Every structure is written in C-alpha cells, then in structure tokens.
Amino acid sequence: MKMRLVSVVAVSVVALSLVFSAGLFGQSPPTAPATSRVAIPAKAGEKFDLAWIGKIVRVSDPQIAPDGKSLAVVVVRNDYDEDLNVSELALVDTATGKTRSLTHGRKTASFPRWSPMGDRLAFLAGDAEKHNQIFVLDMAGGDAEQVTKSPTSIQQFAWKPDGTAFAYAAIDEAPKLKDADKFDDAFEVGNGSFLDREKALPTHLWLIGAEGREAKRLTQGAWSLPVAFPPGPPASPIAFTPDGTKLIYVRLENTYSGDRKYSSPQVLDLATGKSEAITTHTTWAGFPVISPDGAHVAYLYLRDGVERNYEDIYVVNGLKGDGANITQAIDRNFYRALWTPDSKAILTGANDGATAALWLQPLDGKAARLDLNGVTPNTGYWLDVNVGAQGQIAFAGTEPHRPAEIYLIDSPTAKPRRLTTFNAAFDDGLKLGKSDVVTWQSPDKAPKNWTENGILTYPPDYAPGKKLPLVLYIHGGPNSASKDTFSTFAQLIAAQGWLVFEPNYRGSDNYGNDFFRAIIDDSGDGPGRDVFAGLDMLKKRGIVDENNIAVTGWSYGGYMTTWLMGHAQFWKAAIAGAPVTNLLDQYNLSDANVARAGAIGGSPYTGDWMKHWVEQSPITYYDKMVTPTLVLQDVGDYRVTITQGYELYHSLKDRGVKTYFYAYPIGGHSPADPVRMRDVYRRWIEWLGEYLPRN
Template sequence: MKKRPFSPEDLYRFKSPGGVQVSSDGQYTAYVVQRCDQEKDETLTDIFITNNTTLASKQLTFSGKESAPAFSPDGKRLAFISSRSGKSQIWLIPIDGGEAWCLETKEAVSGPLVWTPDGKHIIYSAEVFSQDRQTWTPYPGAPDYDRERLAQLADKVHRKNTKDENEEDKKANEVKVITRFHYRHDGEGYFGHSRRQVFITPVPGAPVLDWKPQSRQITEGDYDHSSPTVSPDGKYIVVSARRTDTADYDQKSDLWLFELASGRGHLLYDAPGPCYSPKWSWDGKYIAFMGHDSKFSVSTTTDLWIIDVSQYLTQLQTQGESQPLTADAAQNITRPMDRPVGGAGSEIGFRGGASITWQGDRLVFLMCDRGAGGIYQVVPGGETQALLVDRALSVASVAAGQETIAYIASAPNQPDELYLLREDPVPVTQLNTELMAGITLGDWEEFQYSSDDGQPIDGWLLYPADFDPARKYPLVLLIHGGPHGSYGPTFMFTAQVFTAQGYVVLYTNPRGSDTYGQEFTKWIDKNWGDRDYADVMAGVDAAINRGFIDPERMFVHGWSYGGYLSCWIATQTNRFKAICAGASVTNMLSGYGTSDITLADEYEYGGQPWRDYEHLIKHSPIGHVSNVDTPIMLMHGEGDLRVAPSQTEEFYIALRRLGKEAIMIRYPGEYHGPRRLIHRLDRFQRLVAWFNYYRDL
C-alpha cells in the first residue's frame, strides 16, 4: 500500500477511546469511542464493550451522543448518559445488546454514574437552582420579578443540549445578575445562581416504558457537591464538597458523608486544601482521594491520599454524630515520590477516565514522571509498586476489575488505544491501525540538555519521514500550556502536521512544568518569562548544536500559557522567522478579573493591579511590545472565559500601531480552545500556511 504524508485533514479520520470501565468480575471492559463527522461538523461518541477473555468487541449504542458507561454490580447491564432525546439523561442497556431505554430524570444528568451495591439505585450529579424560590432575592433592592426569572433562567441553562426552544424561551428576559465572585467557567459559560448537587434514582429490574422521574436530591444548600462514591453496604455516599463561606475565594474542598436513607450530611474530612475524586475501598474501611494541602497554590503537586473511616463510621452509628477527621488523619501515599497523580493529557483525544481505582485490597493509580504517565499500585501494608512504566509511551486513564486492569495510552508515533495490562500489553482497540498504516511518520527521540544555569531539562525531537542528518531543516518550537502542564511521549497531532511539511519539531518541559517535582513546578510562580524563557531557548540551542537545524528558519507556536511565552519570546529575541500565539496572556494588569480563574492568576502572576503594578507590567508582553520585530499571528476564541479575547486585541493593536507585522484570527463562539472541527482544522491549516510562507521567503 502506498503511504502518504500526515495532513491536517487527518483530524477527521482519527478515533479516540475514553470513559473506560471494567466490570467488577473483570470479565468485560466498556468504553466510549469518539469519531468525527465532517459533514455535521461535530464529534460523535458511542459505547462499545469487549469480552476480556476472547477480546470480541461489540458496539452497543449508535446515536453518537453517549458517555460515562457504568456497569451494574452484577455486570449484566450498563448505565450511561445520552443526550439523544435532547437532554442529558440516564439510559440502560443489557451488556449483550438490545434496546436501550431511558431512566428519565427532571434534571440534566452529569457523570459519573454510581450504582448502589444492590443494583437498585443510581447516584448522579446535576446543576440545579439551589435557592428557596419563595424567599430568595439575588441582592437587596432587586426587582421582585428577578426571583422567579433567575430561577427559570438557571433551569433553562441546565437543560443541556435541549434542541426544542419554544417561543417563550426566545422572548425570555435573559439579563444576567451577578452576585458571586466565581460566576462562570470556561467551556460551560455563565452558571448563574445554580449549584452542583447529588441525586439518587431507583432502577427497576426490567425496562419500564412509561417511567416517570422518581429521583431524590441528596445534597442541599448553596454549595457545590461532586464525585460521589458509595459505601459497600449501600448506606452512605461520600462527596467532594465546597461548603464554606470562602469557597469562591480559595481551592479548599472537604469530604462530606451523607446517609442515603435520611439524607443527613456530616463533615467527614476537614481538608487543608482541595480534595476530589474520592473512592471507597471494597471493604468499606478506607477512602482514597486526590488532592493537596494548599488552599491557594495552583502549582502544588497533586498527591494520592488515604483516610481510615472505620472509627468515624462506628462513632456515627453508635452516637449519631462523629468528629470530623483532620489533616493528621490522612496518609499521603505519593509525597515521597514527589510526582503528580493523574494521567497524561491529550491533544485530540478525550479520555474521560479515572486516575485512581480500587482492585480488591489494592489501590491502582496513575502518576506522571517527567512527562510520562505510568500505572502504579499500593498494596496492603502501604508499599507502592510500579505496574507499567515506559519512557516510550504515556498512560492517560485506568480502570480495574477482578484480576483485570484496562488503560488508555499513546506514544509519539501511536494515537490513543485501549489495552489490557497483562505480562505483555494486550490491545483491545485498533481504532487507528488502518489509518496509521497508510501514513508515513518520522522517528522521534527524547533527549536531555542543560539550561544556561546548568539545570537539566527534558526535550523531544520529532523528525520528518525522510530525515537526513546531513541536511539542514527548519525548526518549529512548540510550547505547552498551563503553565503547569507538561509534554511527554504522547501522540502530538500538531507536531505530526509539521514534520509532514519537512520541519523538525522541538518541544520541551521548561521550569514550571509539572511531573518533575514540587520545586521544579513552583520555580516560575510570580516570575513568568524568566527561567522558563531561558530553558526553552537553551533547548533551541541544543537542537541547533545537533547540526541539522537551520538557525535562519525557526518558528514558535504555543497556546494559552504557551501563547504567553510565544509572545514573550517575540519581545525578547528576533531569532525566529515567524510566531503564532493562541489564547495568549499579554497584559497581566488589564487581564485581572477577566478570567474564570482570577485567584489562580493572582497567585501565578504575583499580585493585584492596584498593589503590584510594576511587577505585573514587567512580566507582561505588552510592556515590551515595542521590541517585537518578528511577524506574529495571534489566534483567539471569541467566547474565551479563561483568557479574555481582549488580551489578544491589546497586543494586536499595539503591534499595528507600532507598524509591526501582525495578523489576528478570531474563532466565533469558541472558548479557550477551538471545539468545532472546522475551527480546529482551520487552526492547523492556517499555522502551516503561515510558517511555510516565511520558511520559503
């Protein structure tokens, strides 16, 4: 078969697995497959199931609107979320196939779905209006009609994916009234006066075609609750909850326990910082969770923790109340390793799986080291063991059942696929095998270099398929976002697009990247544009010293924080022929308060405009914009709530006012990163055309 080069249009051809779940007996693995529909300009998701013994797979759903599969305790049914009817609802289907039916609820359902151990109920989350509709007022002096209007508006916002909009909806007064410090989230929009609550619904043993909603709300109050996990005896759930008056002003969340029969809530663990993704052990004695011990820092390493809840439950059952556990009761499992718990990121996949899961008396989890995600376990007695660690691949999500571990992983030359962890990895999916067999890819290598102060830095080089070290090649430097993200041995779509065009691609993990330990990650806190800039430029020099890079044809691209550093590079050096920066922070002063993560920005940037003016402008590209001599393309989503589009507008107008060469590309309706396929394709095509033009001058 004749092979062809990789192309931006391959975006439409890739399929990605995600949402992996293993039945409790380990016999089956369920997962979601995401594919692209170019004609409809949308991604579609369906659920598949595989027999872990025979590896025979079957597609269970076909509407393209499914997610979050969850096996029933007996392993005979799957619950999942689907928006096929217009609103996100729970659906059920036998694992051997057949007709799915809707377990209707009044609320638009969010995952994960959690079965009670007896298989008679499902627990889920939903965004709902959480005020008293009779007495609530948004602020003193608000007009009376606001009370019901804002409640109805919240209801409408959270009828997610509803297609049918009636005439009353179109005429509704949708004026937003903002009274909270945290009132919107990128990718979701303005959430108004609603909160995430946890619900429970009964599940009949057989389909009921005229089923009426019977769900019951478990959590209450003007607080957010998420990530429910149920006790093995089915009496309690534990959730991650932000039930403090300062919830909008810090990251702290606690673990709360709710009695399923009565709905009574109890503070279980009073955490020093954020804690999330709790998982109850199979014997009911322990709860594992992810988190760290800082209320404010976003650069603190996420660890794996375990608390023993047996005495707490005994006291609760005998006395009706129990003293909350505090920080000294939590065992930090991963602190000695000084690496973050969680899976690797994905450029085009969606993953949607777990990072921690129990397998009998063992706790299986993901942890990233120097950019590569691996699988580990904690065995009885507390010892941590590596199950799968490989510098040539990176694991993104994991699930476990009896004697079975399933995981999703990719490598620089292999897109996401699903595997079973055996003595040798067993592929469950081959979603992209045929596609990749017809594409020519170059080699890749990981290397390490020294920054200007001697600090070791990891980097990766991807080569064109016909690479010849005796020739000179143009270079594209890619910069990751975060800033506390990291690159690793994962499939890089953007990099492959450029190697197919004859570029060598370099990406590195400068200081500030996570997966290298707490000190390395915090190095750039309140000091963007210093060591990070020096580290990436040292990487460029290291690549040039290999002898095959043309220093007169070098380019830079980054998004979010990567966009910031791309703009910063433009103000500090003219070594590059052209730059493309996406969703960039360019002015830390004017950006204050325009992001959905203002408090994180305060910590990262190092201050507030009214107090730290000189510091903020010193570290902002806009403060040095007159130094720019490199042609620069600036991309931004017009609906970005993470980094306001005005950040790009300011930099663009300043550049044009100074007579510099600058182009601004705006993506209508997009948040922090393009979601519509046509916009994602445009980004890649426009990048290639921009760099190729200057490469060939």
C-alpha cells in the first residue's frame, strides 16, 4: 500500500511487482551459481522455473559519461549462500554495447556518478564498518580511493561542477552515552510507526574535497533531508547550481514518518550558510532539479495543490517562486523531471495505459511522446532514466519476453536500441507465456464509465479456447499499474498451467487524474467492481475454468484480496501478502499513519469519519470470508503493520477456515533478500497448487 510521499521513498512491495521481478521461488537451488557471469542458454522446449529466475540479472541507474561514449550502470546478482543481493558497477560502450566490470570484490556498489570532466567515477560502497562511503575511481586506471569517513552511511552525493568537491547527505551520529545514561532512553512519540524504538535522527548536508580530508557540516537542526524507505523512490536528490555556489535540496520539518508530507524545496547559499525556500509550498513539494544553464528549477507538486491528485512538474524561473505547471495537459502521474542539455525541455515519464511512457515536454508548447518501440521503462515509483550531456537518453527497461536491460535513445526522434545483454540467455529457446492487454468497461455509469485494462498471461503451451484455472494477481499501491512487459511473477504462475490476470482498477495511475482520484473514500467497493467486471469479461471469452479461480496480492493487492474474499465466496484459494485488513491500524500504527487521512477524507477520530474507516476495512466483513487463505508478512513491516495479518489469521482460523500464516523475522514491507524472496515464491506456488489443477 503506497502513500503519496513526495520526498521520501514510499510504499508497497513495489506493489510486490519489483520484488517479484527481482526475486526467486522454487524447490531446488539454481542450476548455475548465482554469481555466474554467463547464464546457460535454454534447452529446447524448456519452461520458466526457479532455475531461470536465478539467472535474472538486474540492472539500474544508468549514468552517461560527459562525452557520451560510455555509461556506468549498477548490476545486481543473487548470492544464495550469503543471502545477498550482490551489486557491482559495469562500464558499457554506447556505440557497441561492449561491457566490462568496474568494481571487483565488493558486495555492494551503487550510485555511480561521473565527474564533470568524465575522468573519474564516484560511487557508494561499504567500508569496514559497513557504512556507505564515497569512493572515486580514476578512469585512467588504478583502484578506487575512499574519499569520506562518515560515522554513518552516506545516502547520496553530488559532484561540485568544477570537480573539486562533493556535497553529501548523511544521518546524524547518535550521541555516545555512558553508564546509566545509556538506559535513559524514553522518547517522545509523534506521528511515527509503532515499530519506532527511538526518535529518528535527522539527515543533513556535508561538504568534502574530492581528495578527502576533513568534511564540513553545512546544515543542522531538528529538521531533516528526506531518506529512502524502500521499496519506492530514492530520496530527493541534492544538486549544485551550475556555478557551484549553491545547493538545491528538500527540507522535511521533522523526522516523524507520518509528517513527511511537510516538505519543501530549498536553496542553500554555500558562502553564507543560509537556506531559503524556493516555493511557497510547504507540503508535498519535492524532487527539485536545476536546469543546466541555472535559469530554472523544476520540481514535483500535486496538481492544483490538491491532496491525492497526480504529481505534475512545475517550473520556476530563477530560484524563487511557485512556477507554472507544464505537464497538466498530459494527465499522467509523473515520477521525475530531467532537463535536456539546452535547458529548453524536460524529459519525464509515467505509467500510461498498459505501458510506461517517456515524454519530452518543452517549457512552452505541447509534449512529444517518444516512440519506445515496445520497450517499457522501469517505473517503480521512480523513473530509471538518465539524460546525457550530448542529448542521449539511457534507461532501464524490459520487453515482454526479456528481463531488464539498458536501452539507449541517440536522439529524441530515434527509437531505443538495446545496449546491454546481461539477460541474453532468455533469447534462446526458453518457452514463455504470451501476454495480452485486455480491456473492459467499468460497471459504473457516466462519468465513471471508464475503459479499463489489465494484463492476461497464458501458459506457454496454451491451446486457444481451452478453459483453464485463473490466478488473479492484484497490484499494490494503489497508485501503480500492471503493464505489458516482462513479469517474473506472471511468467512463473503461467508456467504452472494457469492463466494470470492482473487488472488495473480505479486508483491505478495509468488512466488520468479522475481515474486515480476515484478511489478516495471508496477504497474497496469501486475497485472491487472493476475487478469483478474484468473477470466477467474473461469468463465471456470462454477461457476461464470458473470453478478454479484464485485471488492473490501483496500490500494494497492484499487489501483487495481480503476485500474480495469478504464480498464473494467463489474463490478456490487466496494468498494475502502484507494484507491491509484494518484501516485503523494503518492510521494509528503504520509509518505514514496520519498522512493516510486524505485517502478517506478525514481522521477517524473527527466528525463522523470513523464509520467510513470501518466500512472500508476488509476485516469488517470477516464473517463472509470462507476461502482457504495463506498469509505472508514481515514482522517488521512498517508500511502495513503485521497486526493486520494476525487479525486476518484469527478471524479465519477461529471459524474453521483453512488458514496458514508465515511471518519473516525481518524488517521492511516485503522480503528483499534472495533466500526469503525465494521462499515467498515457493509458498505462493505450493498453496495455489493445493487447490488449482495443473494442465
């Protein structure tokens, strides 16, 4: 379940989509070592299974060198023996795609950023204390040199435009207490998660020379820069102005997670040490980026300043003002703004129908949608794109039958070309399920009679017209969308001989602001009608075994799973991952807590709003739930509290409904490590296999 947290990482298991696209499941180890550089090609007729999930290489954060001749990228592989996502950096030639490793012997390497001249590459990696530090690699040769010695992990950094220094963000160091003072640890509770054991320390800015030495503190106080709460977008990036005299960043008024909406773009004068707000907006404003010529600042802000609206891109002339909304006409929910080298336009992207799209939006005039030739950019609440100084566009994206690679667009009028081949093994003989975009009309009358869509994935050997069991997988968020692209989860389920249906219900962010807002104070009924209408459309095609339909989902998908269980009894099986079952627990105990009031209309403790919260909580309808159910959740889930998993478990088990609840003894909204992610897959498939026949 994702809250709109403009300046911090928000939500769902990627709505579980990212977790499933990166994760693993199965009954046996991969056939090749997880750290193998070259995957073994498929045998003739081989189907997608655990071994193939283990071969998937994840790529992200492409960064084009200033001369445009190469790019750096983060490459992640799974190490099951150590239960790690091992990340390294690779260098890719933009003309030939030739690739070589840049980092060796490290378990983590991330956030590659080129020096202004392109002669050095800086990145984040762990030190002996496992704190992320800035390292710099001379591209002429030699080992990477450690620049910083921060007592806490550095979260992000930016090169000074002349290449002589770095600005970076790091959380404050906790005071060192001795003797009895170590136990004097009561803390003031505010709008934080029930998992809090102390008041979070703030994150602030520092400056250090590119050669290292002593770091200079730039900001301090009880306020904070945003930090990342995965899964979701990174914290709002910091950046120098082109003349190197100022820094652009985002200020949060305190460190309580429920107050993250109180955010505003700021500019810090390095000479005076004083900061000023760029805009008058003090809520939901973030991700400011300055144009290459220093004349404009673009930032994300809610359309018309109305809570629960799409995020649009506003552009300010200079460093002061609210600016103008330049993307409202596109009517999509934007994740990011990237300037073109000439400072005359912004590249941006968003979910769009059954895909994700990129647009080039000039400061004046109509946006142009780029032709991506069937490639879908990665948009996990962030746009994984980079614009180079020569005007090239690099992005991580997928095609329907291939996991993510890096693609390059040489000019705005060119089509993308696949640059990397990390997942080349998927090209040879592997049998994958075909996916279709399906559409239907929402069941409501005008003005809500939308044409809705979803993704239907068939088993690899599907015979047209044959009726098969169907697994409903509902995305989380809810402001996310299922897209027609490579889906590890859908392919894995389809390989069992089942149809997989991923509906985009109202509240999804792929069809316009009105569709997006239609979920306000209608958390379950409206989206539920959309899902049922989509199922009815598929039944009319004569391809669904109507006696064998399962409902599953994670986060808000878990909310919809339990809501549908309480409003229909034909489900053969259900899986509720990190399920939102009690909205009051979400308000009182989760990390976003009071910020969730906008999704309903008001606090449950004011006016007559309490009945709205209760009526829209799936647990209210527990006595109608009769479906055999598997519940999965992390004990330290700050986004959807595990209390709700327990409520669902007892409400079913006490009435004799077959129910199993497996909890993972870790923090986070879903397992992110390879071994536990594999276990999620294994339990998911095994549970469905108990109830659905395989064909």
